[in-house]
Amino acid sequence: MTFRYPNGKLYTPADQTGKPAKKESNPNYSNRGMTLEEDLNETNRFYCSRNIAIVHKKPTPVQIVQVDYPRRSAAVIKEAYFKQSSTTDYNGVYKGRYLDFEAKETKNPSSFPLQNFHEHQIAHMTQILEQDGICFVILSAFGHIYLLPAGRLIHFWERMKDGGRKSITKAEIEDSGTLIPIGLHPRIDYIKAVEALYF
Numbered sequence: 001m002t003f004r005y006p007n008g009k010l011y012t013p014a015d016q017t018g019k020p021a022k023k024e025s026n027p028n029y030s031n032r033g034m035t036l037e038e039d040l041n042e043t044n045r046f047y048c049s050r051n052i053a054i055v056h057k058k059p060t061p062v063q064i065v066q067v068d069y070p071r072r073s074a075a076v077i078k079e080a081y082f083k084q085s086s087t088t089d090y091n092g093v094y095k096g097r098y099l100d101f102e103a104k105e106t107k108n109p110s111s112f113p114l115q116n117f118h119e120h121q122i123a124h125m126t127q128i129l130e131q132d133g134i135c136f137v138i139l140s141a142f143g144h145i146y147l148l149p150a151g152r153l154i155h156f157w158e159r160m161k162d163g164g165r166k167s168i169t170k171a172e173i174e175d176s177g178t179l180i181p182i183g184l185h186p187r188i189d190y191i192k193a194v195e196a197l198y199f
Helices: 036-049 119-130 150-161 170-176 190-198
Strands: 002-004 054-057 062-071 074-082 090-094 097-105 111-113 134-141 144-149 167-169 178-180
Touching: 036 054, 036 090, 036 097, 036 134, 036 190, 097 119, 111 170, 119 134, 119 150, 134 150, 134 170, 134 190, 144 150, 144 170, 144 190, 167 170, 178 190
Parallel strands: 002 074, 097 134
Antiparallel strands: 054 090, 062 074, 090 097, 111 167, 134 144, 144 178
């Protein structure tokens, strides 16, 4: 099955590229065998199963353009396009408050590039904050996981738009973000950081 982005570019999942995995010299979060997304999905299943929070990954709408019918009872999607750009990765509810967040990773050792975000995501986060929702970014950077409130991200984004830095420095993330410890159950216990920051 072939998927394409709205601009027509072919979507290729990282695990299907056929390239061998790179070996890392220092073991850190990024090479534990799980991706940030997989760990967050596992964390959200843990929260849901214990009625702590209900948070889900948002599906990206897909437009199907070619379908083969090898037999009457089966259809095979041969080509599809992502219909629109996504807003943020996750949304849900915690203690009656709306949660909305994006998850991003970088291997840059000294800063987090703002090019990892898009204008429509920043606009979406701004709208969530205007409605008194809880909005943040979970960043995997420098061998750690951080929760960065959307208000701080928007500040750094506006600084860039005004001609400033095109990245958030490691020191700024450490100062503005909340470190989320990595565990087993749950894997990324971001609700503790949400509780400390918003309740």
